[in-house]
Structures are given as structure tokens and as C-alpha cells.
Amino acid sequence: MQVAGKPAKDSRTVTTQIIFPVDANHNETMFGGKLMEIMDKTAAIAALRHARMQVVTASTDSLDFLAPIQVGEAIEAEAFVTWTHRTSMEVFVSVMAENVQTGERKRTVTGFFTFVAMQDGKPSAVPPVIPESELEKHLFQTAGARYELRQKRKQDRQIDL
Template sequence: MEHSFKPAKESRTIMTQLIFPLDTNHNHTMFGGKLMEYMDKVAAIAAMRHARMQVVTASTDSLDFLAPIRVGEVIEVEAFVTWTNRSSMEIYVSVESENLFTGERKKTVTAFFTFVALNEHGKPALVPAVVPETEDEMKLHASAPDRYGLRKKRMQDRRRN
């Protein structure tokens, strides 16, 4: 397969969910694990849209909970591919909550997920390079090699221990 290019917008994926009492803990705020499940699903869809093949989650980092999400609020989980290596893709995921009565919206969580594309034999496969177009996409794309280097070092350090 020759190396191809795809705009970041082609991978953009958005999920909207209303938060119910069963989604929350004893403080009436959303369970972090439930939110991480949504984030992983949306990131996986973005990765598959980019690669057009099976993918697996390789890592999650910089998972930052910025504000609580409460019962009755709506969340929008958004993901897109920010950067690619040979077979891996970095996906930026952000979550915004909205109070449907006041209209107040706030960024509640951000994270970077790394996925690896797999061919029909379950082996890592080449993915298209991503082309950033918006200012946010360009900033994330420009800073991605540094994050990649930190992830790689972290993985090497873990293998040694």
C-alpha cells in the first residue's frame, strides 16, 4: 500500500449522551470509568474511520478530569486523529458537558489515545498520514511528536522493570 494522506476532519466522531442516575456515583457525578468507556469507543471509531481497518487501543495518556459531570447534563464526546506513525494513530478526545436548562457548556475531560491499525492477519498495518487543517488540529499535530517520544520512553522504561 502506498502511503496516502487524509484530512483530520474525516476521522472526527461525536457522541452525545444524557447522564442518568445509573451513570453516576454517590456524589451524583458521572463515574470516571463509564466516561472512559465512551471516550475509548469514540476514539476507536475515529481511528477506524481514518485507517479503514480494525484497530486496538495501545495507550491512553494525559487523561485530565477538569470538571464534574452531573445527573441530567448532556455530554458530547468528540475525537479525531491528530497524528500518525507507521501503524499507530494518536487520537485527541475531549468531553464537553451541557446544562440543558441554562445552556452552560464546559470542557470536562481531555485525553490522548493511541491506537494501532491491524491487517486481516492481526498484524500492525500502515495507516494514512493525517493532514491537519484547523488551527487546533495544527497545534495538536505539531506537538504530537513530543507526546509520541514520551509514550515510547514510558513503554521502554516499563519493559525494563
């Protein structure tokens, strides 16, 4: 039985918060690990919205830190499902930082997260995604190549160390 597809925009999730000194390192820039946590949670909600069942993070890749985030800036993490396989979903996350006093905004990090839908403790089928915007279509069309790279990387790590 083929499951009906869902538009990518239906999984869109945005998380916004201000960066405090506790979120930062000695340079007064945000800890990368703290930012990754926010990205993972935002991506998880997007995956949950698409699958409508429990999900687990299976992979994080292509995290590209483009600019530092300063204490006092607001960040906006936006995520949506870009592509699906049988039980997995690729989720794109982009983070913008904003100087709330000047209004200046900059893209600070992008990345891809893979989630697996789970039902009764087992991977479960997810609906296909329907891309509509130009960005959604581009990420959808290039997702197969990223999937193959993740599979190869996973296979390469199966060796005994």
C-alpha cells in the same frame, strides 16, 4: 509505496448522551471509568474512520479531568486523529458537558488515545493525517513529543517488578 494522506476532519466523531443516576457515583457525578469507556469508543471510531481497518487501543494518556459531570447533564465526546506513525494513530478526545435546561456548557475532560491498525492479526500501515484547522495543526506539531514520551514510558515499564 506512499499512502495518500487524509484530512483530520474526516475522522471526526461525536458521541452524545445524557447522564443518568446509574452512570454516577454517590456524589451524583459521573464515574470516571464510565466516561473513559465512552471516550475510548469514540476514539476507536475516529481511528477506524482514518485507517478503514480494524484497530486496537494501545495507549491512553494525558486524561485530564477538568470539571465534574452531573446527573442530568448531556455530554458530547468529540474525537479526531491528530497524528500517525507507521501503524499507529494518536486520537485527541474532548468532552463537553451541557446543562440542558440552561444551555451552559463546560469542557470536562481531554485526553489522548493511541490505536494500532490491524490487518490479518498484524499491525498494518495507516495513511498520514493532514491537519487543517489551527487546533489540528497545533496537535499535529506537538504530537512527536507526546509519541516520544509514550515510547519512554513503555520502555521504562519493561522492567521486572
